Amino acid sequence: MIATNQDPDPLTTAGLEPGGGVPPGETPPAEGSTSEAGPLQETSRGWAGTPLTLIVLLAVAVAGFFLAYAVVVNAQ
Template structure:
């Protein structure tokens, strides 16, 4: 298996001046030169948790906490 360096050799790369600098006109335009930002994205309508999943999660957490409490009380007594 041979290894090929993905980086081009600076001596053979077009558009580079001696020393590695790039002449004016070779670089792409800056972001601020774009006339508009792009299409508007619709707002996300789901702003929070639904009541049923949140209630279910809280119920499971409460049951686990009660289980730990009962186990701790059983060890003490």
């Protein structure tokens, strides 16, 4: 495979001014209008039910473990 230079030659590139500048109107706009994108989707607010439930159950399980450990250690 032969490596080729991917940079365009400034001497043969159309639309360049001396010094490498580009005249106004030569480049396309950066991005299109967002008003043409259509309606936005509704985003949910807050946490979803399943992840929140799993986090609460995990916290209760960890607290229960430490409570049971404290009861067993104090009973000895």
